[in-house]
Amino acid sequence: MAIELVVFDLAGTTVKDNQDVHRVLQLALAKHNVTISIEDANAVMGIPKPVAIRKLLEKQYIGTRAIDATWIDVIHHDFVEAMIHFYKTDAGVGEKEGVSDTFRRLRNSKLKVVVDTGFDRQIVDPLLERLGWKKADLIDASVTSDEVERGRPFPDMIFRAMELTGVKDVKCVAKVGDTSSDLQEGNSAGCPLVIGVTTGAFSKEELLKEKHTHLIDNIHEVVQIVSDFT
Structure with a gap:
């Protein structure tokens, strides 16, 4: 069965990321007197950011404030505002x-x-506008974690991508990403190709710990992998 749809991650996989997301997340938490390292931030890359913030608070916060939805929403709002500004204005995007x-x-x-x-x-909207992929007709659609019931590592975003593109069988879908949660997403969906990119947030050694079909250094390798798959 041939591949009909390829689902790519953004930051670290297809979008340059010099730990930019990590630093923005670090600063958003620092505003609330919570200190995390870049390594802490890296451990939660790929998953929905409210979930990531909760995990980081549970791990690193040492105060007495309750870690509740209200506080997580405030930190997440700070993170979102900072990321929008970064993607709209930073010369390195x-x-x-x-x-x-x-x-x-x-x-x-x-x-x-x-x-x-x-x-x-x-x-995502200002990022995609900046990249120009939609205007150039290079992508069919995009799916964000707030548009589905469950983000990574669950398969919901892949299933939504299939709905948007009219692809009926997950055995015709390839998933490409640079984090453990990307590979877990592809596997939980049942994708026959689960391709890890070793030049993003997670090292080759880290990605090797997850079930995968391929690990690649360069994104263009996806074309041949998909072409060879039957």
Whole structure:
């Protein structure tokens, strides 16, 4: 059964990320007197950010304030506002090398291309506008974690991507991402191709711990992997 849809992660997989998301998350928590390291932030990359914030608070907060939905919402709001500003204004924002060409080659082969992410829609729209993928007709759709019941590592975003593109069988879907939660998402959905990108948030050694079909250094390798799959 041939691949019809490829679902790509954003930050770290297709979008440059010099630990930018990590630092914004770190600063959002610091505003509330919660100190986390870059390594702490990296451990929660890929999952919905409210979930990530709760995990970080539970691990690192040493005060007496209750870790409740209200406080998490406030921190998340600070994070979202800072990420929107970053993606709109920072000179370093851009796609990773070879991404547009990879998308174009997949689309020229009549495959559907969707991006999914642990970000909310508020962050993703200005990012996609900046990247120009939609205007260039390089992606079919995007799915954000706040648009589904459960974000990664659950399969909901992949199933939503299938709905948006009319793909009926998950055995025709490939998932590509740079974090453990990306690979877990692909596996929980039942994707026959689960491809880890080793040049993002997680190292090759970390990704090797997760079930996968391929680990790649460069995004353009996806084209041949998908082409070879039957």
